[in-house]
Amino acid sequence: MKIIVPMAGIGSRLRPHTLTVPKPLTVIAGKPIVQRLVEDIASVIDEKIDEIAFVIGSVAKGFPTDTEEKLLKIAKELGAKGSVYIQDEALGTAHAIYMAKESLSGPCVVAYADTLFKADFTLDVNADGAIWVSKVDNPSAFGVVKVQDGFITDFIEKPKDFVSDLAIIGIYYFKSGEKLLEEIQYLIDNDLKENNEYQLTNVLESLKQQGAKFIPGTVSAWMDCGKKDPTVDTNKQTLGFEYAAGKNLVSSDVVLNNSQIIQPCYVGKNVVLTDTKIGPYVSIGENSVVTNSTIVNSLIQTNVTISNANLNNAMIGNYATYNAKYSSVSIGDYTELT
CATH class of the missing domain: 2.160.10.10 (Hexapeptide repeat proteins)
Incomplete structure (x- = not known):
């Protein structure tokens, strides 16, 4: 199993803290956000993680020179190979994944590194794919999914009218990294953009139309690290989880x-x-x-x-x-x- 972590955003909403430290390396309860993220994914997948591929911005975009070293250390501590790729230009969610194309093979999880979660389910790795979702009070602010008979039937980006309250939290499982890459390559080769960006939701829709079956992965807690107040609250929730688990x-x-x-x-x-x-x-x-x-x-x-x-x-x-x-x-x- 591989984990792909797009994290090239500069984290402007969390300034001034991200002026010197990339947002995913911000420490929450003693560990960087991205380390907690991949550890949580590993606990849900319940399979050996062979490689963790990080997609970061360049030094010119504000990423410190030691970012790669820190990320490789995180991968090593989880017993996985670490790979680091550079995304010089922000061209959308699918494009960020595309930067790690050399690592897109076999089963993989894609996780955008600005959120933490707690899950109370075990992923069925025999499914074509899974999309982690969480119930929200204001679905119009999120991409959401509709579910029927245990499978996802529709992807809707920021619906104006209510269609579902299951918001996509930015973590995905794909049984075939090769197939994911093929669909992203098709978008890029044909310059199929939405709002001037290559969107992962278009890739998901294409895979679904080809017969891929996606299951929803529900979470018991979804913690945001986008701004100061939510990040402090994420620290609070994380401390509560760790203490309840008996950790000193x-x-x-x-x-x-x-x-x-x-x-x-x-x-x-x-x-x-x-x-x-x-x-x-x-x-x-x-x-x-x-x-x-x-x-x-x-x-x-x-x-x-x-x-x-x-x-x-x-x-x-x-x-x-x-x-x-x-x-x-x-x-x-x-x-x-x-």
Whole structure:
């Protein structure tokens, strides 16, 4: 099994945090978003992952030079071969997959790296394909599917009138990577664009018309990492899942000086807390120092210094310094707010 991860977007909605770190490498509860994504997929597929192919933007598009190294490390830790491809121009969802054409063979999962999920089903790898979906309150904002007798019958992009509340979350399984590539190649060769882009929904429709049967993969939780507030909420939900599973996310070398940690929380190595209460639902990265503060429901990255703060729904980047009276803040890497 292979996993293809298109992640070439610059993540402008999550700025300033994505000015220095690509959105899929943003750390949630101690792990990068993309690492959590591929781990969740591996648990649903229940098969050995042979290769993980990442499609990223170029350095000129704002991707740091060490991005490839970090991604290859993630693949290696999952026991898979890592491959990295560059998409210089954003030409749609199908085009992003096409950039990884050398890896499109055999069964594969395509997962766009701006969402996390929890699933309570096991994928039937004998199906022609599967599309992960989640029930939503406002279907008109999403691509949705209609289902009959356990199979997907229609794909509708942002319907104006209600046809279904099952939204496509951006994760797909294809039994044949070769067939997927063939259909994308047909779009590109014939310049079949929609809104000036090559869309994966057109590929899915073509495969369906040729007889491919797609099943819906339902999820119990769908967590967005597009903007600051949803990302903080994703951190909260992830901490809740990890704690419920019995995982201890507090490093053994954390120094507590007249301080308290209210679970669930993630606290990295070499963190020092003095006259401070954190939690619930707080992540603090390694080598951070927090003094005389109260922090709840917040995502704090590594090497951060916080003093005299009362934070709630905050997101603070790496190597930042914070000593101010605001509560719900969003500051990026190397920022000082005092």
